[in-house]
Amino acid sequence: MLGNLGTNLKDALKKLAGKTVIDRVAVEELVKDLQRALLQADVNVKQVMQLSQTIKKRSLEEEPPKGVTAREHVLKIVYEELVHLVGGKVDVQLGRQTILMAGLQGSGKTTTTAKIARYFKKKGLRVGVICADTFRPGAYTQIKTLCDRVQVNCFGNPKETDARKIVAEGLQHLKDEVIIVDTQGRHALEDELIQEIIDLNEMTHATHRWLVLDAALGQQAREQARRFHEAVQIDGVIITKMDGTAKGGGALSAVSETGSGIVFIGAGETIEDLEWFDPDSFISRLLGMGDLKALAEKVQESIKEDDIDVNAMLSGKFTLRDMYKQLEAVNKMGPLKQVLSMLPLGGMEVPAEAVDVTSVKMERYRIIMDSMTSTELDDPAVLNGSRVQRIAMGAGATLEEVRELIKYYKMMKRTFKNLKGGEKGMQRLMKKFGRFS
Amino acid sequence: MFKALKEKLFSVRQRLETTIEEQKLDSDLTIHSAPSQGSPEPSALSESPAPTPPPRESEREKKAPGFAQKVVSLVRDREFIIAAKDIEDSLSDLEIGLLESDVAFSATDAILTRVREDLTGSKRKIGTSVDAVITNALSDALLSVLGEGVNILDFIASREKPVKILFTGVNGTGKTTSVAKVAHYLTNHGLTVAIGAGDTFRAGAIEQIDVHGERLGLKVIQHQEGSDPSAVLFDTVQYAKAHNIDIVLGDTAGRFHNRVNLMNQLAKIRRVIQPDLIVYVDEAVAGNDAVIRAEEFSKSVGMDAVMLTKVDMDPKGGAAISIAHAVGKPLIFIGTGQGYDDIMPFEPKAIVADLLAGEA
Numbered sequence: 077m078l079g080n081l082g083t084n085l086k087d088a089l090k091k092l093a094g095k096t097v098i099d100r101v102a103v104e105e106l107v108k109d110l111q112r113a114l115l116q117a118d119v120n121v122k123q124v125m126q127l128s129q130t131i132k133k134r135s136l137e138e139e140p141p142k143g144v145t146a147r148e149h150v151l152k153i154v155y156e157e158l159v160h161l162v163g164g165k166v167d168v169q170l171g172r173q174t175i176l177m178a179g180l181q182g183s184g185k186t187t188t189t190a191k192i193a194r195y196f197k198k199k200g201l202r203v204g205v206i207c208a209d210t211f212r213p214g215a216y217t218q219i220k221t222l223c224d225r226v227q228v229n230c231f232g233n234p235k236e237t238d239a240r241k242i243v244a245e246g247l248q249h250l251k252d253e254v255i256i257v258d259t260q261g262r263h264a265l266e267d268e269l270i271q272e273i274i275d276l277n278e279m280t281h282a283t284h285r286w287l288v289l290d291a292a293l294g295q296q297a298r299e300q301a302r303r304f305h306e307a308v309q310i311d312g313v314i315i316t317k318m319d320g321t322a323k324g325g326g327a328l329s330a331v332s333e334t335g336s337g338i339v340f341i342g343a344g345e346t347i348e349d350l351e352w353f354d355p356d357s358f359i360s361r362l363l364g365m366g367d368l369k370a371l372a373e374k375v376q377e378s379i380k381e382d383d384i385d386v387n388a389m390l391s392g393k394f395t396l397r398d399m400y401k402q403l404e405a406v407n408k409m410g411p412l413k414q415v416l417s418m419l420p421l422g423g424m425e426v427p428a429e430a431v432d433v434t435s436v437k438m439e440r441y442r443i444i445m446d447s448m449t450s451t452e453l454d455d456p457a458v459l460n461g462s463r464v465q466r467i468a469m470g471a472g473a474t475l476e477e478v479r480e481l482i483k484y485y486k487m488m489k490r491t492f493k494n495l496k497g498g499e500k501g502m503q504r505l506m507k508k509f510g511r512f513s
Numbered sequence: 514m515f516k517a518l519k520e521k522l523f524s525v526r527q528r529l530e531t532t533i534e535e536q537k538l539d540s541d542l543t544i545h546s547a548p549s550q551g552s553p554e555p556s557a558l559s560e561s562p563a564p565t566p567p568p569r570e571s572e573r574e575k576k577a578p579g580f581a582q583k584v585v586s587l588v589r590d591r592e593f594i595i596a597a598k599d600i601e602d603s604l605s606d607l608e609i610g611l612l613e614s615d616v617a618f619s620a621t622d623a624i625l626t627r628v629r630e631d632l633t634g635s636k637r638k639i640g641t642s643v644d645a646v647i648t649n650a651l652s653d654a655l656l657s658v659l660g661e662g663v664n665i666l667d668f669i670a671s672r673e674k675p676v677k678i679l680f681t682g683v684n685g686t687g688k689t690t691s692v693a694k695v696a697h698y699l700t701n702h703g704l705t706v707a708i709g710a711g712d713t714f715r716a717g718a719i720e721q722i723d724v725h726g727e728r729l730g731l732k733v734i735q736h737q738e739g740s741d742p743s744a745v746l747f748d749t750v751q752y753a754k755a756h757n758i759d760i761v762l763g764d765t766a767g768r769f770h771n772r773v774n775l776m777n778q779l780a781k782i783r784r785v786i787q788p789d790l791i792v793y794v795d796e797a798v799a800g801n802d803a804v805i806r807a808e809e810f811s812k813s814v815g816m817d818a819v820m821l822t823k824v825d826m827d828p829k830g831g832a833a834i835s836i837a838h839a840v841g842k843p844l845i846f847i848g849t850g851q852g853y854d855d856i857m858p859f860e861p862k863a864i865v866a867d868l869l870a871g872e873a
Contacts, residue, residue: 112618115612115618115801116618116801117801118800118801118802121609121612121613122613180798180823180826181685181687181823181826181851182684182685182686182687182796182823183685184684184685186717211851212721213720213721213722213723213724213725214717214718214719214720214721214722214723214724215717215721216717217716217717217720218715218716218717218718218720218721219716219717221716221717222716263823263825263826264826265825265826290685290796290798290799291802292683292796292798292799292800292802292803292806293798293799293800294615294798294799294800294801294803294827294831294832295612295613295614295615295800295829295831296615296798296826296827296829297798297800300798300826316685317683317684317685317769319769319771320683320769320770320771320802320806321769321770321771321802321805321806321809322799322800322801322802322805323801323802325800325801326800345684345714
């Protein structure tokens, strides 16, 4: 999900790791690389200039503490400043509250509203949604359909054109603990609509006012966030569409503009695709330091105990049976690429073919493995020509397909084996800061 | 649109002008003065650059063969050379200006390189206006990125009926609204339109386009949510043929370019209905990602034209430049608001001329 920003930042740091002397030239080069990476990720130009100045100044002026080399010190400064950029951690309370959703047209407010409703519902709270989008045709049908899917109350009236009236009625009607008000998309230059959201904010006495921003948003993000913040005091930002290739840098600028933090990240079209945001993990992942915490959470949430043994996988004991389970789990856990981004790979390269297997292919592999015996699954080494032929016939597949599967398995095995040995270079450096000890 | 960029370009232009003026003064006093003419005359000219609008006009018209060659051809008696270091500061200003206007990194690079090449080492006749030199360099650079533009009505007239136009793009860029606006625009120009509700994935999408159709008095062909979009659009084309309708507009579900299956679905739609024009819809507020996704869409399902939406949200409009640079396809429309009338054909020449015209 972090794509190139991560790669570029990692490259910049790798370059630094390879330097023998950390002098002014090295720092300046690093800062320049960082600038490029951040600008390409749509972080606000002014902010990038500021941030790079700070990093440069601190790196050149601050004396590294005893026992820490200059290189480690610079890394630490970069890490700290980046964490600073993404804002503080926003705690989501589980209690009675009203949430007002705000955002530009097409940023994904309605989808996100449903995702948040599901989040609270899963935590055992009663949730009600008010559809205050009276403008876009089909808006009520959309939120109603989504709410029905997660069995959450939904109040709205597609015939009513006054959002204020609907919200007033909705507040009376819904008695749930968590009330989420989905509003119409608007941008900062539409004065009437801005007034409307100010009114809605007053009427609902909203506990939270969350700004929903598209990850692809560019330089305009900061200005939009400022106006929204002036109008209703935004206290959290949700970045959506992080499953595309956008880096969300614009949204980061919005965070610092509103002085709030990122609450959630939306990373997919289905209603489950919502991640709680932790700035530390985010930056760790960004810099290739891995995010074991998030991985553990994800594994816990989506996989039953006997499903997958990550430790065994990492220790190189990876059988076809593991791969079968993994393929099954992939649906629940999200694509392998995403999972891999949480592992501390440092500067290590994972072969692109290992992660670029489409879901159709995954399904084929699963069917082929269904035609294997237990022995074959546990010890793939026994597979020979006649076994391959039998499997192919059983699965209705060609010999090539079965061989391709075996090839894929071998590559996966190698990849996982390498993961274990991948703790080198920067990873070791980061360990010194005690991040993963 | 482009207001902020315009201001920025103006200030950069002024800076470039000053730099070059200074350079010119120097050169007059020193080595670059050609021996055949006395120095008093050009010095006087350079101190009062204002009274030279007529040559500027004629220069603008002769812009076509490209700035560099043209200047070379103009140089006969007196000339001086603009050195790279003289304009580096101004160019770095221009870079920041473009980036702040959301022009993507790669497009910014391309424009800068072009301006730098055009200006540095170019030989300029002392008599010509400095303003014209810079305006032309910038205008050439921008036009080379924005391309020629296309007239949609001419295009439709040149095609066999029904003309099939397919709308694609990532989620939330405003495809459905754009379909409604384009339908409105075309009916206003006396054409008949049918719409295919090809977004069968997003909840409420069919209702949305259906309401638009009702309001605009247009036929919307629809199936159930979750059905095959190719089938919906195929039916729409059949309907249009049977009822002698001029244009079919096909809406599709938003999809990310990194979803192989969804992109394959789009490829299937393309095979089934054989669109005359694939319009890629993206929003003006998008940053660097605009380039990446436009390239991916262009690669996997192709696109013939671009429509930029939400221009009212971000009047800087740098995304227009980014996308045009990335895929080299013309922008046909820009969307500027929530109403059906908030749509404008995009004319690169007019826009660039406006961008570079006088004070912001």
